[in-house]
Amino acid sequence: MVKVRAHSNIALVKYWGKRHIPLNIPAVGSISITLDALYTDTAVVFDPSLTEDRLVLNGIPAKEKESRRVSAFLDRVRKMAGRDDFARIESVNNFPTAAGLASSASAFAALALAATRAAGLTLSPPELSVLARIGSGSAARSLFGGFVQMHRGERDDGRDAYAEPLYKGDYWPLRVIIAVTAEGPKKTGSTDGMEHSRLTSPYYEAWVSDSQKDIDAMREALKNKDFERLADISEYSCLKMHALAMSGRPGLIYWNDRTLELLHWVRARRAEGWPVFFTIDAGPQLKVICPEDYGERVGALLREHPAVERIIESSLGNDARVMDE
Amino acid sequence: MVKVRAHSNIALVKYWGKRHIPLNIPAVGSISITLDALYTDTAVVFDPSLTEDRLVLNGIPAKEKESRRVSAFLDRVRKMAGRDDFARIESVNNFPTAAGLASSASAFAALALAATRAAGLTLSPPELSVLARIGSGSAARSLFGGFVQMHRGERDDGRDAYAEPLYKGDYWPLRVIIAVTAEGPKKTGSTDGMEHSRLTSPYYEAWVSDSQKDIDAMREALKNKDFERLADISEYSCLKMHALAMSGRPGLIYWNDRTLELLHWVRARRAEGWPVFFTIDAGPQLKVICPEDYGERVGALLREHPAVERIIESSLGNDARVMDE
Numbered sequence: 001m002v003k004v005r006a007h008s009n010i011a012l013v014k015y016w017g018k019r020h021i022p023l024n025i026p027a028v029g030s031i032s033i034t035l036d037a038l039y040t041d042t043a044v045v046f047d048p049s050l051t052e053d054r055l056v057l058n059g060i061p062a063k064e065k066e067s068r069r070v071s072a073f074l075d076r077v078r079k080m081a082g083r084d085d086f087a088r089i090e091s092v093n094n095f096p097t098a099a100g101l102a103s104s105a106s107a108f109a110a111l112a113l114a115a116t117r118a119a120g121l122t123l124s125p126p127e128l129s130v131l132a133r134i135g136s137g138s139a140a141r142s143l144f145g146g147f148v149q150m151h152r153g154e155r156d157d158g159r160d161a162y163a164e165p166l167y168k169g170d171y172w173p174l175r176v177i178i179a180v181t182a183e184g185p186k187k188t189g190s191t192d193g194m195e196h197s198r199l200t201s202p203y204y205e206a207w208v209s210d211s212q213k214d215i216d217a218m219r220e221a222l223k224n225k226d227f228e229r230l231a232d233i234s235e236y237s238c239l240k241m242h243a244l245a246m247s248g249r250p251g252l253i254y255w256n257d258r259t260l261e262l263l264h265w266v267r268a269r270r271a272e273g274w275p276v277f278f279t280i281d282a283g284p285q286l287k288v289i290c291p292e293d294y295g296e297r298v299g300a301l302l303r304e305h306p307a308v309e310r311i312i313e314s315s316l317g318n319d320a321r322v323m324d325e
Numbered sequence: 326m327v328k329v330r331a332h333s334n335i336a337l338v339k340y341w342g343k344r345h346i347p348l349n350i351p352a353v354g355s356i357s358i359t360l361d362a363l364y365t366d367t368a369v370v371f372d373p374s375l376t377e378d379r380l381v382l383n384g385i386p387a388k389e390k391e392s393r394r395v396s397a398f399l400d401r402v403r404k405m406a407g408r409d410d411f412a413r414i415e416s417v418n419n420f421p422t423a424a425g426l427a428s429s430a431s432a433f434a435a436l437a438l439a440a441t442r443a444a445g446l447t448l449s450p451p452e453l454s455v456l457a458r459i460g461s462g463s464a465a466r467s468l469f470g471g472f473v474q475m476h477r478g479e480r481d482d483g484r485d486a487y488a489e490p491l492y493k494g495d496y497w498p499l500r501v502i503i504a505v506t507a508e509g510p511k512k513t514g515s516t517d518g519m520e521h522s523r524l525t526s527p528y529y530e531a532w533v534s535d536s537q538k539d540i541d542a543m544r545e546a547l548k549n550k551d552f553e554r555l556a557d558i559s560e561y562s563c564l565k566m567h568a569l570a571m572s573g574r575p576g577l578i579y580w581n582d583r584t585l586e587l588l589h590w591v592r593a594r595r596a597e598g599w600p601v602f603f604t605i606d607a608g609p610q611l612k613v614i615c616p617e618d619y620g621e622r623v624g625a626l627l628r629e630h631p632a633v634e635r636i637i638e639s640s641l642g643n644d645a646r647v648m649d650e
Contacts, residue, residue, distance in 0.1 A: 202535035203528040203568065210527040232575070239576035243528065243568035250557070251564035257586035257632070264581065307582070 006109035006320035028211035037314035108135030109142035169316030175295030181258035231277035331434035331645035362639035433460030434467035494641030500620030506583035556602035
C-alpha cells in the first residue's frame with residue numbers, strides 16, 4: 001500500500017483551452033501556487049485477488065462515472081508497469097468536494113504518484129507530471145509545492161507538456177484566502193467551458209497567442225519578488241480568461257453577484273495601497289492573495305463580509321509526497 | 326428659435342472603439358433601438374447681439390466644460406453656414422442626467438438638428454447624422470426612430486460613417502425596461518474606456534474584425550422578426566463588448582453586483598422560455614428587452630426585484646423632430 005498526499009493549486013497565470021482533449025494537452029502554459037491547506041490523501045494497493053478496481057472516495061464507494069475515470073487512468077499505469085492486476089484506491093479530500101473548489105488537481109496528482117509507486121514504477125518528475133495531466137489538466141501542477149510553471153509544450157504526444165517547480169513556498173510566503181460565495185457544483189465544468197470558448201469565442205486565438213507574454217512577465221515578477229507586478233499580471237490573466245469565457249456563444253459567466261461585489265472590494269483595497277489582489281477560477285469563489293503578514297487582517301475582514309459564505313485560508317504548500325509505504 | 330426633440334437610444338449590436346477620435350469615427354458599425362420615454366428638448370437661436378454662446382442645461386447655466394464642448398460643435402455649424410454669430414441654447418432632458426444613463430446621444434442629436442435649422446441649413450439625413458456623430462458617437466443614431474444602423478464607413482474624413490433608419494418602431498413593437506442599479510456617474514467614461522480597450526486589450530482586433538457578422542445577422546433577425554435571434558445576437562454583442570473592456574490592462578468592469586444578479590435573473594427567465602433578453606452599456610444599469618405585450622409582466626417583476634433601485638420603461642421612439650420654429 002502506498003499512501004500519498006498532494007495539495008490543491010490555483011493558477012495565477014490561467015490555463016484555459018486544450019490543444020488535445022483526450023491527452024489534456026493545454027493550449028497555453030500557466031503558473032500556479034500550491035495550497036497547503038487543501039489536499040487529497042490517496043492510498044493505492046494492487047491486489048491480484050481483485051476482479052476490478054475498487055475506488056472509495058471520502059469513505060464511500062465511488063459512483064460509476066468516477067470509478068471509470070480512475071480505472072482508465074490506472075489502465076495507463078498498468079500498461080507502463082506491464083501488469084494487469086486491479087487495485088484498491090482510497091482517497092480522501094480534507095476539503096468539501098462539490099463546493100466549487102477544484103479538487104481534481106490534488107486528486108489526480110496524488111493518484112498519479114501513489115499508483116505508479118504502488119505499481120513499482122519510478123518516474124521522473126516530468127514523466128509523472130505528464131501522467132497526472134492526463135488525469136486532470138491542473139493535476140500536473142499539484143505534484144509540486146510553492147510556485148509552479150506548466151509548459152504548454154509543442155509535441156503532439158504531449159510529452160513536453162508538464163509542470164516544473166519554480167520556487168518553494170518559503171521563497172516568497174503568500175497567504176491565500178478563499179472567499180466561498182456559493183456552495184454546490186457549477187453549471188458548466190472547466191473542460192466543457194474551455195472547449196466552448198475554443199469553438200465559439202472570436203477572442204480564442206488572441207488568448208492563446210498572448211499567453212506566453214504573461215508567463216514570461218510572471219517569471220520575472222517572481223524572480224524579483226515584485227508584488228505589484230504579481231498582482232497586475234494575475235488579475236489581468238484572470239479577467240482575460242473570464243472575458244474569453246464570456247465572449248463565447250452563449251457567453252459563460254462563472255461569477256455571481258457576490259463574486260463581483262468581492263472583486264470590487266479587493267480592487268478598492270488595492271487602490272488604497274493594500275498589497276492584495278484577486279483571482280477567480282471557473283466558478284464563483286473569489287481567491288484573495290496577499291503577503292503572509294497581511295493575511296490575518298485580510299482574512300478577518302473577509303470573514304465578516306456579508307457577501308462571504310465562509311472562508312478557507314491557506315499558506316503555500318509542499319510537493320506531493322509519499323506518507324506511508 | 327428652433328426647438329427640437331430627440332430620443333435616447335440603446336445599441337443592441339454594440340459600438341466600442343473609435344478609428345478616429347476627434348471626428349468620433351467608430352471602428353465598428355452598430356444597430357440600436359430608439360427609446361420613446363427618454364428624450365432631450367433643445368432650443369437654439371442665433372443672436373447677433375451675443376458676444377459668446379450661452380448654454381442653459383436643465384434650467385441652469387452650463388459649466389465651462391459643457392459649454393466649450395457645445396461651442397466647439399456650434400463652430401462647425403457656423404462654418405457650414407458661413408456665419409459667425411453666437412447662439413442661445415436651452416436644453417432639457419426629461420430623464421435624470423448623471424444617472425449612468427447615456428444622455429449625450431439624445432442631446433447631440435437634438436443639438437445637431439436644432440442648430441443647423443436655426444443657422445438656416447438644410448442637411449440631408451446622412452449629413453446631419455455625420456454632424457451629430459462628431460458631437461457624440463451614439464448621437465448619430467438618435468436622429469432616427471425605431472431600429473437604426475450606424476455605418477462604420479471606410480473614409481478617413483468620416484463622411485460615410487453615418488446612421489441609417491432600418492425600420493420604424495411600430496414595425497416590431499418592443500418594450501425596454503431599464504433597471505437602474507446605481508445612481509451617479511460612472512468612473513470611466515465611454516470615450517476613455519474605448520481608447521483604453523484599443524490600446525491595451527489583446528482582443529481588440531478580433532472585436533473589430535468580428536463585428537460585421539453581428540450587423541449582418543441582426544439585419545436578418547430584424548427582417549424576419551425573429552426574437553430568439555434578436556436576443557442571441559444582442560446578448561452576444563453585449564457580453565463581447567464587456568469582455569473586451571474587461572480584458573484591458575487594467576480591465577474595466579462596468580458592472581456592479583446588482584447588474585450581474587439581474588443578468589442572471591434575465592437568463593433564468595429566458596431559459597424558462599420567456600421572450601426576454603438583456604443588454605448593458607458602459608455602466609451598471611441593465612436594460613431588459615421583450616415584446617411590448619410582455620412588458621407589463623416583466624416591468625412589474627423588475628420593479629419589485631431587490632437589486633433594482635428603480636425602473637424606467639419605454640417603447641420604441643420616433644425620429645428627432647422640430648417641435649417649434
